[in-house]
Amino acid sequence: MKWNSETIVRQVLTVIAFSSIAGLLLIALFILKEGLPFILKIGPQAFLLNSNWDPANGHYGIYPMIVASIWITLGAMLVGAPLGVAGAIFLNEFVPKPAMRVIKPTLELLAGIPSVVFGFIGVMVLAPLIRAYLGGPGLSLLAGALILGIMILPTVISISTDAIAAVPASYREGALALGATRWQAVHMVILKAARSGILASIILAMGRAVGETMAVIMVAGNAVKIPHGPLDSVRTLTANIALEMGYATGLHRQALFATGVVLFIFIMILNSLAGLVLRKKVRRS
Amino acid sequence: MRIAPKYTQRIAIALLGGATLLTLLVLLFIILFVLEKGLPAVTWQFLSQAPRDMGRSGGIFPVIVGTFLLPLLAIAIALPLGVGTAVYLTEYTRETRLTRVIRFGTDCLAGIPSIIFGLFGFIFFVVILGFGWSLLSGGLTLALMILPTIIRTTEEAIRAVPNTFREVSFSLGATRWETVLHVVLPNALPGIATGIMLSLGRSIGETAAVIFTAGSALRMPTSVYDSVRTMAVHFYLLAREGISNENAYGTAAVLILAVLGVNLTAYWIMNRFVGRHT
Numbered sequence: 001m002k003w004n005s006e007t008i009v010r011q012v013l014t015v016i017a018f019s020s021i022a023g024l025l026l027i028a029l030f031i032l033k034e035g036l037p038f039i040l041k042i043g044p045q046a047f048l049l050n051s052n053w054d055p056a057n058g059h060y061g062i063y064p065m066i067v068a069s070i071w072i073t074l075g076a077m078l079v080g081a082p083l084g085v086a087g088a089i090f091l092n093e094f095v096p097k098p099a100m101r102v103i104k105p106t107l108e109l110l111a112g113i114p115s116v117v118f119g120f121i122g123v124m125v126l127a128p129l130i131r132a133y134l135g136g137p138g139l140s141l142l143a144g145a146l147i148l149g150i151m152i153l154p155t156v157i158s159i160s161t162d163a164i165a166a167v168p169a170s171y172r173e174g175a176l177a178l179g180a181t182r183w184q185a186v187h188m189v190i191l192k193a194a195r196s197g198i199l200a201s202i203i204l205a206m207g208r209a210v211g212e213t214m215a216v217i218m219v220a221g222n223a224v225k226i227p228h229g230p231l232d233s234v235r236t237l238t239a240n241i242a243l244e245m246g247y248a249t250g251l252h253r254q255a256l257f258a259t260g261v262v263l264f265i266f267i268m269i270l271n272s273l274a275g276l277v278l279r280k281k282v283r284r285s
Numbered sequence: 286m287r288i289a290p291k292y293t294q295r296i297a298i299a300l301l302g303g304a305t306l307l308t309l310l311v312l313l314f315i316i317l318f319v320l321e322k323g324l325p326a327v328t329w330q331f332l333s334q335a336p337r338d339m340g341r342s343g344g345i346f347p348v349i350v351g352t353f354l355l356p357l358l359a360i361a362i363a364l365p366l367g368v369g370t371a372v373y374l375t376e377y378t379r380e381t382r383l384t385r386v387i388r389f390g391t392d393c394l395a396g397i398p399s400i401i402f403g404l405f406g407f408i409f410f411v412v413i414l415g416f417g418w419s420l421l422s423g424g425l426t427l428a429l430m431i432l433p434t435i436i437r438t439t440e441e442a443i444r445a446v447p448n449t450f451r452e453v454s455f456s457l458g459a460t461r462w463e464t465v466l467h468v469v470l471p472n473a474l475p476g477i478a479t480g481i482m483l484s485l486g487r488s489i490g491e492t493a494a495v496i497f498t499a500g501s502a503l504r505m506p507t508s509v510y511d512s513v514r515t516m517a518v519h520f521y522l523l524a525r526e527g528i529s530n531e532n533a534y535g536t537a538a539v540l541i542l543a544v545l546g547v548n549l550t551a552y553w554i555m556n557r558f559v560g561r562h563t
Binding site: 005006009010012013014016017019020021023024025026027028030031034082083084086087089090091094095103105106107108109110112113114115116117118119120121123125150153154157180181182183184186187204207210211212213214218238241242245246253256257260263264267268270271275 | 290291293294297298300301302304305307308309311312313315316318319365366367369370372373374377387390391392393394396397398399400401402403404405407408409429432433436460461462486487489490491492493497517520521524525533537540541544545547548549552
């Protein structure tokens with residue numbers, strides 16, 4: 001009797017496990033199934049390297065969107081990575097533990113601010129400032145990069161903090177015992193030991209920035225053209241999907257799935273990079 | 286000329302501290318800005334009445350209901366699947382190539398942008414399966430989105446249960462399932478609860494995956510086939526279409542408070558109950 005129920009449970013759990021995996025696989029396969037034939041049909045070159053996006057007349061070039069996504073992500077990293085890593089170092093090494101207990105949860109709570117709220121702040125506060133002081137339409141690559149840079153700060157800080165906290169205390173003590181100042185211990189010893197974790201946090205944050213949709217739709221302006229400067233209005237890959245999904249049919253819809261495939265590949269590359277960086281660290285230690 | 290280490294340390298601390306302060310100030314500014322602009326609009330009427338005139342006036346009651354119904358449905362779907370999968374992976378299989386592949390797959394899916402889930406949910410649930418813009422389509426889409434998080438956090442919680450607990454249970458003659466049910470899961474419960482709260486927080490603030498699957502109807506839902514509008518979607522539409530900035534801020538304030546409340550609860554659970562056995 002007992003033996004029986006045990007076998008049943010095992011079967012049920014196996015089924016559950018494989019259906020979750022199947023569900024998750026389904027998404028990947030579905031996107032590929034809808035998107036890949038389209039890319040093969042019009043040719044990767046015409047899809048990826050052509051700047052003419054005009055679905056009504058059968059032109060499906062997403063080159064401007066790829067360029068925009070890359071620039072906006074790099075811009076966001078330029079803002080978010082140094083600030084985030086600096087924050088993580090400061091919080092770990094130079095802030096007393098009791099204060100840390102308040103600041104760290106606060107930061108992680110801030111990670112929960114919905115992206116539409118960030119987008120709205122971008123529209124109401126940031127874009128008018130850019131328009132007034134730097135010119136251009138305000139809703140621009142610069143606005144998008146700044147807002148995304150702020151959005152990824154909690155991610156960068158939180159993962160980098162973990163990486164720095166994971167450095168054995170003996171490393172720090174060794175450096176201090178040799179007469180190093182705290183700062184020397186930090187930048188000569190601790191940062192070297194935590195390097196891969198910090199790098200991984202930046203790569204994961206990049207993944208988040210590439211995939212962000214709502215905030216970018218609201219602040220980047222959404223014009224389909226190759227940006228010539230940070231004040232130009234741009235449309236990212238994610239924005240392209242979100243803006244046209246509601247009414248796209250036929251080839252147009254397939255083109256959006258194909259855009260999704262490109263996005264998918266970006267994310268896979270970033271995730272594998274992060275995994276690679278972390279694995280290297282494990283092997284070293 | 287070399288600067289004495291004492292001074293480089295001072296300069297470094299000043300720069301790092303400045304960067305940290307800037308980060309905290311910017312993030313706090315965002316929250317305070319929204320609350321300051323939004324809270325005056327948040328009255329009892331605003332919370333308890335239905336919206337009128339596309340949300341130009343009236344309250345957001347059905348939207349609040351939608352905001353919580355949708356994630357609850359998603360969790361109701363994802364929780365049994367996620368916990369079952371995690372139990373299977375940790376207690377019923379050995380670490381093999383297959384489990385590594387599964388883990389890599391769930392990790393990859395955890396990083397997929399929500400708009401991809403929205404795209405998939407829209408075509409698959411809304412169009413192909415014919416569920417339409419509905420609570421059901423939105424719930425299923427969100428469920429897939431939070432599934433990797435739930436699997437991951439549950440796995441970690443189960444792994445944190447000391448092996449001695451299992452050994453004692455086995456030595457008392459309990460079967461594997463009895464051990465899982467009476468020893469492992471109760472001890473992993475706080476960790477699982479934290480995962481649920483974090484998923485809830487993420488779902489409440491989610492827009493891209495929801496707007497194309499659950500739709501944006503302002504009526505009160507009466508079945509799972511009815512479209513609902515969440516606060517994040519309501520806020521986005523009010524702000525983007527320029528319908529009413531005042532009500533947009535009000536909605537954003539309630540939304541932020543809801544997300545912060547959920548995340549705080551997650552924190553509280555984590556600090557209060559997790560790690561007692563380690």
